[in-house]
Amino acid sequence: MAAVFGRRLRRGAVTAAVAAAAVAALSASQAPGVPSPQLDNGRSAADSSDEGQGPDGASGPDYYTDLPKLNSPTDDPTAAPGAGSPGDAEAGIPATVLDAYKKAEAELARTKPGCNVSWELLAAIGKVESGQARGGNVDANGTTIDAITGPPLNGKGFAHIKDTDGGLYDGDTVYDRAVGPMQFIPTTWAWAGRDGNGDGKKDPNNIYDAALATGHYLCRADRDLSDAGDLNQAILSYNHSSDYLATVLSWLEFYRKGAHQVPDGTGVLPRHPSTGGGTNPTPTTPGLPGTGGGKSPSSPKPDKPSTKPTDPPESPRPTDPTDPAGPTDPPTSTSPAETVTKLGVAGTGDLSAMAGDVFTAKASVRATNAQGRGVGSVQIRFAVVGDTDATFSGGATTAVATTNSSGVATAPAMKAGEKTGEFTVRATVVGRSLSGVDHKASVTARAADALARVGDKELSCVAGQEFADRVTVKATYKGAVADGVAATATLIKSADDATEADKGPYFKDADGKAIRTFKGLETADDGTLVLPKLYADDATGTFLLRVTTTGGATLTVELKVTAAPAGGASESPAASESPSPSASPSA
Known part of the structure; x- marks a missing residue:
């Protein structure tokens, strides 16, 4: 890690104080009693999901490596961008984007008070993921004007995830791509997505929705983000990379020292993507520096040195057997999901409940291979489909569970809403176009006997x-x-x-x-x-x-x-x- 910060300092992009703070935070995460974050392709046990699935990354493989200027911003919120210290311009956050971060902080303070998530942390991640939605290139409702999508997750240098959303969010019907200002992978958005602006939709392209979803994602596993160890684990769960962790911590420290609002579309755009592949370029916008935040093919390659010889190649996502993408090293290896040939019902009971009650039975399926044997470590996506307000725990309409050694995966418990009638719980294999399995479910009116x-x-x-x-x-x-x-x-x-x-x-x-x-x-x-x-x-x-x-x-x-x-x-x-x-x- 010291070598990483040395390289950053030679580029003149981070102060010794910021570097020391990040190193101290990393060290704190390895204190006795706190699980040590793995900085290779492994995962930490602390990153267990509260959504009924194994841990996985939220962010796509590509992010910005630009770091704050040596000088910190001023604390004067009225200072014009570029005035005062060199950091002032970078401390400007587009108005709508900043509003989304602060609203997410307020909502999480109400619903998850023990997590202590701050808007500065959300801003740090937003800066690294998309340059604050490409300098605030959003409409009045917070939705990105131009799509922000990462490279296809085709296994060439990073995860291998075949299309799971039918191109709904990322426009790609062959492979998944990270999408939106907080760069959510569709398989993660399926259960982590939130409606942050109250329009009844969960859109990863909307900064209000994405910021709130990011906060909930970071707060999993009962984390307290005021604790250095929990903070590191949360950031690593978002993108499992030591460089990524150091970069986010640097921006977090920078924003804590001062930030101010600037008009939408005038934010400073970063120029150095981590992979050089970049997200889809944004057309040049008059009055804005750069073209698409350095993501254009014409942008200069980042001055990024090679990793230490002893470090394994970093994967942008954790790669244990429960990951829907399967192993990424080598990209051509066969994941458990790819061996599944059939998905069938596995002893599911009667899925019926009275309005307002919890369903006593749970949807359950079994994944088998061509020989009829159960396949373990396969992620199964359960979705509530139909005209109903029944949900899984936490109000989610989708949940992901991993098959056990017998190939069986069971969905979390559902709770009935007030709407009566029949609906469907659909189970599909994550990352596969295999036929799904439908479970019939019903909600009856509240009754007395x-x-x-x-x-x-x-x-x-x-x-x-x-x-x-x-x-x-x-x-x-x-x-x-x-x-x-x-x-x-x-x-x-x-x-x-x-x-x-x-x-x-x-x-x-x-x-x-x-x-x-x-x-x-x-x-x-x-x-x-x-x-x-x-x-x-x-x-x-x-x-x-x-x-x-x-x-x-x-x-x-x-x-x-x-x-x-x-x-x-x-x-x-x-x-x-x-x-x-x-x-x-x-x-």
Whole structure:
């Protein structure tokens, strides 16, 4: 690592203080009790995913190696780009891009407060990955005006990942490419993507979505990014390269010392891609330095020395058997996924759940080869397909799981939303165009199988008056509280005749008219339901009120109406109304 920083210093691109900070951070990650980051083609055990899959990189193979100027920026947010120290111009971050980083920081502070992700870290990664979306070349919604895609992941010098998104994000139907301002690989975006601007979409080409997704990705494995060891592990999980780690740490330190907002499209563009291959060039924009951030074929090659003889060739992505791309050294080796010839259902139970509940069964598949034997270490992508709001844990609609030694992969548990009906859980082999497997799933309405009255006080009323006490019931399902369950209350003729009564107690609708069936009721969070107020006409005797719920729970309650006292009492307004039932409205 010392040799790496020596080379950087000779290029006049980083201060001794920044270098020392990065080295110190690397050393801290190797302290007792903290897993040591592997700086070769291996992976650290700390990089386990909380998305139901093995670890993998988020970033593509190509990134910018440019480092901050020797002088730090000023802390004056009003300073014009280029004013003051040489670092001031580089400290300018395009307005929309900076806003996306800060909004992501605020959202993660709310949802993952223990992670302590900072907008400066997101800015450091954004600078290295795409030069802050190519100098802020984004529209008002934060979507890149020109596509930012990396080279094809065809195994020639880096990972080998056949197309997984049908070219949806990267425009390539043969191989996957890293895409967007934070350079997500489509297989990673499939489970890591987030909607950062609230437009209902998860678009890796949108800086708001990509910045929030980056924060969530870095916060995996319960990391605390205020800890140097966790910070290093997070950055290495994004792109498993010692040079990449050092470069990001340098920009992080730089932005912590000061940064300011500049207009979109005027950010300083870096010029030195790590591979020399570069992402797709951007057409020359008047007023902007460079053409496409040095990614154009006409841009000069980076002054990048060779790695130390003892270092193995760096892979832009970790390459253990669970990686969807398979080994990248040599590129021609066969990955486990490429030996799979069939994907079949593996003992999946009934995928059904009540609205709001967790599915007890999980989708499960088995990957086999031509000899019918199970194939391990194959990544399987599970996707929720159809008109449903059911999701996997964390609100994701996709998840990736790795097959075990028997070839079986099981999806994470799903949780049903409020939308009822049928949908599909589709399983496919990551990186292969093999036929997938569909699991039928369904969500049923919230239901109760038992109703009980709360309290035992007699419910009585004088003819022509209103009942002093309201009927309260509690719903349960298999002994547990049944909340949000639809219910109907009806005054019936008798225990054997559940048709609506034509005399006796009644409810009132919103217009004050007498009704004897009240629909649209719903149990509260504790399963209780307080019925609307009841009134009595001039009929006396014992009457029956029946409450029913979705799921078949039924309860019948007695209501007694007595005659008015001798001498007569003034007739209440309620009694003067016709008790004849009108059409039963919703509550």
